Amino acid sequence: QSALTxxxxxSGSPGQSITISCTGTSSDVGAFNYVSWYQQHxxxxxxxxxxxxxxxPSGVSDRFSGSKSGNTASLTISGLQAExxxxxxxxxxxSSSTYVxxxxxxVTVL
Amino acid sequence: QVQLQESGPRLxxxxxxxxxxxxxxxxxxxxxxxxxxxxxxxxxxxxxxIGHIYTSGRTNYSPSLKSRVTISLDTSKxxxxxxxxxxxxxxxxxxxxxxxxxxxxxxxQWGQGTPVTVSS
Numbered sequence: 489q490s491a492l493t494x495x496x497x498x499s500g501s502p503g504q505s506i507t508i509s510c511t512g513t514s515s516d517v518g519a520f521n522y523v524s525w526y527q528q529h530x531x532x533x534x535x536x537x538x539x540x541x542x543x544x545p546s547g548v549s550d551r552f553s554g555s556k557s558g559n560t561a562s563l564t565i566s567g568l569q570a571e572x573x574x575x576x577x578x579x580x581x582x583s584s585s586t587y588v589x590x591x592x593x594x595v596t597v598l
Numbered sequence: 599q600v601q602l603q604e605s606g607p608r609l610x611x612x613x614x615x616x617x618x619x620x621x622x623x624x625x626x627x628x629x630x631x632x633x634x635x636x637x638x639x640x641x642x643x644x645x646x647x648i649g650h651i652y653t654s655g656r657t658n659y660s661p662s663l664k665s666r667v668t669i670s671l672d673t674s675k676x677x678x679x680x681x682x683x684x685x686x687x688x689x690x691x692x693x694x695x696x697x698x699x700x701x702x703x704x705x706x707q708w709g710q711g712t713p714v715t716v717s718s
Contacts, residue, residue, distance in 0.1 A: 489661065491644060524704040526645075533694055533708040534645065540702035577645055581703040585658060587647040 492517065492578055492590035499596040505566040508593045510578035511559060516588055518559035522581035525554060525563045527574050534577065538563060565595070573597045600625040602695050602709035610689075610716050616682040620695030620709060621675075628653050628673040633698030635705060636669060636680045638691040646691075650698055651678055685716045 493511040500506040510517065510525075517523055521541045526534035536545050538554040541561060551566045561580070565572050578590035606618035620634070627634065633650035640646075649659035651669045659667045668681040682689060692713050696705040 522703050524702075526705070533711050534705070535708070536704055536706050539699065539704035539706070543702070545706060579645075579647075579705070584661070586660060587703065589645040589647065592644045 489516075489582060489584070489586060489588050492580060492588055494576075494578060494590040494593045496591070497594045497596065499598055500565075500568045501598045502568055502570065504568050505564060506568060506595065508563045508565075508576055508578075508595070510561040510563070510580075510590045512561075512580055512588070513559055515584070516559075516580040516582040517556065517561050519583045520581055521556065523554065523556060523561040524579045525552075526577045526579065527572075528577065529574050537576075568597055570597050600697060600707050602697065602707060604693060604695050604709045604712040606712060606714070608712065608714055610685055610714060611718050612686055612716055613684055616680070616685050616689060616714055616716070618680045618693055618695075618712065618714070619677050620679070621677045622697075623676070626673075627671065627676045627678065631700050633658075633700060633703075634669075634671065634678040635696045635698040637694045637696055637705070638689075639694070639711075640691040648680065648682075648693075687716050690714065690716045 525538040528534040541556045601623045603621045610616045635650040636648040651657045671678045692711040694711045695709045697707040
């Protein structure tokens with residue numbers, strides 16, 4: 489199972505919106521609405537920010553939103569803030585009943 | 599709020615078995631419908647799903663690790679464990695335990711992670 493493809497880095501200025509893509513195949517991202525996204529600050533455990541493609545856990549800012557089209561899922565962060573500077577990983581359930589993570593994206597707030 | 603905490607040796611010799619335990623507090627590991635999961639992350643790299651165990655004891659493992667991995671559940675101690683045998687330097691990573699939601703799948707609670715180095 490190959491890792492899902494994410495851009496290595498994305499940057500934006502405070503207040504702007506950025507979008508991170510997560511490209512898989514018809515056996516994972518495209519097969520189900522089971523994509524989740526995780527924020528990971530350096531030296532910390534990942535934190536769930538989006539699940540089920542579009543759902544936001546309680547306590548997560550509504551500036552985080554998710555979507556999916558075909559084999560590509562996306563995470564959008566609107567109103568970018570300094571605290572959003574972090575690594576982000578997508579994850580998908582697969583048709584083999586396993587899970588695959590994305591390659592990870594470093595978000596920089598300029 | 600459920601909390602998870604990994605424990606185990608931080609240094610393992612090549613060819614030996616890596617053994618970690620995840621203590622779960624704030625809730626019973628045998629109640630609810632969750633996948634108790636292990637995930638690892640080599641330094642500076644991405645996350646890798648290792649496998650999980652359901653409250654019934656049913657397991658599911660990554661195909662790439664399946665021949666070397668065992669995940670078990672100890673409901674009396676409210677913990678679950680990871681055994682990875684025949685380790686090599688490629689198994690050096692931070693190992694996380696996590697609680698997995700089933701539908702829709704996601705990992706909603708994580709331990710802080712424990713670094714494990716495979717070296718002689």
